[in-house]
């Protein structure tokens with residue numbers, strides 16, 4: 001019997017309309033865990049470097065994390081993996097909500113889509129019954145609207161629906177997949193779903209998921225729940241509110257936006273407004289949020305309520321969490337009312353809340369600087385906010401200038417030319433990032449920005465404080481109950497970290513320490529992505545309830561795979577390297593691993609070179625960022641080494 005996982009994937013060939021229930025090899029789970037780990041293996045085996053995002057051979061995988069569907073608190077992530085049209089690399093984007101556990105209860109670990117449907121369809125999965133159904137009546141419908149219509153049509157109010165909006169149907173490179181209380185937004189994975197002709201996947205499951213040692217497993221779950229309560233009752237002093245408590249950044253709960261609005265950049269990530277926040281704005285924004293927020297919402301089996309349902313005047317209710325609260329507002333130099341109103345439309349259209357506002361602000365900057373002209377924006381209204389609504393409509397329909405902008409800032413700039421590239425200035429690996437521009441190089445963030453393959457900094461950072469605490473006594477207090485560290489040396493690194501002087505940034509933490517810190521952070525995120533755990537109760541946070549010391553127990557008691565810290569670390573390294581191998585095979589190299597040029601005003605090229613050289617060596621990668629033959633073999637990835645040699649990526653000697 002398989003534990004935690006069901007042991008079956010659904011393989012759907014959309015070209016032929018063929019549906020298969022395929023038993024999976026438990027040895028793969030031992031080697032790569034579930035979720036992202038086994039997704040990376042499938043992508044390696046079946047999606048070669050000649051395949052493009054919109055090729056029929058590209059796969060679109062909806063994977064339920066290994067522990068989803070068990071009682072593990074906060075474990076509900078669906079890991080969607082495919083080739084991104086924007087980065088042209090293997091991409092993985094996570095969504096919370098309820099989809100992944102429901103899929104497990106229907107009896108499947110993954111839904112793997114290949115080929116392309118000639119007509120728009122949706123998939124209906126109810127336990128053993130799986131159907132490809134006509135979705136022509138849903139063409140052009142919003143993502144939430146689609147979910148409502150399908151639940152009604154199927155008479156299944158409890159079904160979970162992952163759907164695309166108009167942006168996905170029209171293959172906008174930053175189209176998202178929306179799902180009730182969450183979305184998988186990054187990398188344009190919604191465009192791949194649209195390209196495959198799939199409007200939605202509807203799932204309803206009524207089966208059980210078994211765990212190997214129920215009593216021991218529940219005991220671990222209870223400890224996590226108690227610790228969550230403790231952490232919420234005892235916020236960490238001296239850090240920003242989103243890190244003091246647990247959960248995905250609790251944007252829908254808080255009113256004080258001084259920190260974000262004065263530290264993050266406005267417009268096309270250009271302008272810092274250091275004196276923006278005042279009493280009048282605070283009162284206005286508080287009223288907007290209080291009158292529009294109807295209730296706080298949680299994902300499956302989580303007490304933290306990070307999201308909220310919002311009801312803007314005259315518009316259908318929608319759900320929001322996290323930083324999208326501010327991205328549209330800040331891109332348009334507007335107010336919260338505008339941001340929450342346009343976000344409702346954007347959610348129905350299904351676009352990424354980081355990319356879409358920046359793309360529109362980028363377009364206006366090109367217009368202001370004469371690179372685009374009024375002729376490109378014929379019919380655009382004059383009002384500031386109206387211009388954003390107008391552009392959003394053009395983008396998701398790929399009409400006029402919207403067709404160019406729909407490819408994201410990198411590809412749009414390349415098409416527009418005439419110096420437009422300089423304005424696409426906030427990308428990593430061709431993908432728009434959070435609008436942040438800072439002063440002095442931060443070595444930890446430098447490495448995360450360069451080498452992260454999640455293409456989203458909030459999905460890489462966590463565990464180690466973002467900045468030193470000013471007084472040693474505060475640091476001593478912080479490390480006292482810091483039992484989550486994989487090694488006590490991290491406590492010392494933090495204790496000795498000063499705001500000024502010899503032990504301050506950018507030369508402290510030292511290069512070696514920085515490598516160890518970044519590796520720890522990354523490891524925890526990759527574990528979450530295989531198990532299906534939300535980063536809001538794990539890797540994103542300081543002192544989280546899940547950590548390297550209790551995760552092996554969850555795997556042992558949950559999945560019945562004997563696990564310890566060393567074995568887990570080795571497994572994570574294996575599939576993390578396999579993710580990289582997929583992208584190396586697609587041409588990713590050191591030249592692609594850079595933060596946005598102007599992310600920090602003060603850059604230090606020789607230190608940056610040393611950081612990257614040392615980190616590559618630390619990870620077992622050569623100077624070009626390619627995993628070496630020796631490190632691949634040590635991880636049991638001999639087949640990768642062989643293919644790299646065959647393709648001339650590595651030399652045999």
Ligand code: SF4
Nearest residue numbers: 247299302306534536
């Ligand atoms: S922490 Fe927040 S985002 Fe994460 S599972 Fe819980 S409610 Fe969802």
